[in-house]
Amino acid sequence: MPLPAPYLRLLQAFDALPGVGPQAAGRLTQFILMGNQNGQGNNAHGNDAGSELAQAILAAGETLVMCERCYRYAMQSVCDDCAGHEQGGTLWVVENTEAQLSAENRGWRQLFVLHGLLSPVAGIGPAQLHLPQLRQRVAAEGVAELKLLLSQGVEADVTTQFIQDLLADLPVTVERLQEEPEYGTA
Ligand SMILES: [Zn+2]
Structure with missing residues (x-):
C-alpha cells in the first residue's frame, strides 16, 4: 500500500528544511504523528507536539x-x-x-x-x-x-x-x- 498523501506531504515538508535530509524527515514525521494515534492528541512525551509546532509556525508567520x-x-x-x-x-x-x-x-x-x-x-x-x-x-x-x-x-x-x-x-x-x-x- 502506498503511503497516504498527507503523510507524504508532511514528510516532504520536513525534507525540504535545510540540514534535515530524508532520514531525519522520516523520524520527525513519525514523532509528530505519534500524537495522533487513537485520536488521543498526545504523543509519547505527553504533549501534542504536532499541534504546538503547527500553531507556532502560523503565529510566527502572522505576527513577526x-x-x-x-x-x-x-x-x-x-x-x-x-x-x-x-x-x-x-x-x-x-x-x-x-x-x-x-x-x-x-x-x-x-x-x-x-x-x-x-x-x-x-x-x-x-x-x-x-x-x-x-x-x-x-x-x-x-x-x-x-x-x-x-x-x-x-x-x-x-x-x-x-x-x-x-x-x-x-x-x-x-x-x-x-x-x-x-x-x-x-
Ligand atoms: Zn531595528
Missing part, C-alpha cells in the same frame, strides 16, 4: 516582521532598539539571530542582521541579505565604523569582500572580528 532599519525580527516595522536609535558611530553587522543575541549580550545594540551569507550555490545574493539597504543606512546615518561578526568559511570571506567593495567610496572603515563566534558556524 523584520525591522526595516536593522532587520531584527520584531513585532512592528521598527524594533524597540531602532525606535530610540542613535546614529553614526559603530555599526555591528551580524550573520544571524544567534549572532545578534551574542552581540546584544555584549552591549552592542547598533546592529544590522544579514540572516545569512552570500552563496551563489544556494541562490543567496546581495538583495536577500539587504546589502543595498546596508549601504543606504551607512551613507544616510554617517556610520564611521563597520564591524562584521561572521562565522568562519569561504562564504563569510566572500561576504566580507563584497561589503568592503560595496562601501569602498564611503568614509567608513570595515573590520571583521576574527574571534571564533560563540554561536558556532552557519
Whole structure:
C-alpha cells in the first residue's frame, strides 16, 4: 500500500528544511504523528507536539516582521532598539539571530542582521541579505565604523569582500572580528 498523501506531504515538508535530509524527515514525521494515534492528541512525551509546532509556525508567520532599519525580527516595522536609535558611530553587522543575541549580550545594540551569507550555490545574493539597504543606512546615518561578526568559511570571506567593495567610496572603515563566534558556524 502506498503511503497516504498527507503523510507524504508532511514528510516532504520536513525534507525540504535545510540540514534535515530524508532520514531525519522520516523520524520527525513519525514523532509528530505519534500524537495522533487513537485520536488521543498526545504523543509519547505527553504533549501534542504536532499541534504546538503547527500553531507556532502560523503565529510566527502572522505576527513577526523584520525591522526595516536593522532587520531584527520584531513585532512592528521598527524594533524597540531602532525606535530610540542613535546614529553614526559603530555599526555591528551580524550573520544571524544567534549572532545578534551574542552581540546584544555584549552591549552592542547598533546592529544590522544579514540572516545569512552570500552563496551563489544556494541562490543567496546581495538583495536577500539587504546589502543595498546596508549601504543606504551607512551613507544616510554617517556610520564611521563597520564591524562584521561572521562565522568562519569561504562564504563569510566572500561576504566580507563584497561589503568592503560595496562601501569602498564611503568614509567608513570595515573590520571583521576574527574571534571564533560563540554561536558556532552557519
Ligand atoms: Zn531595528
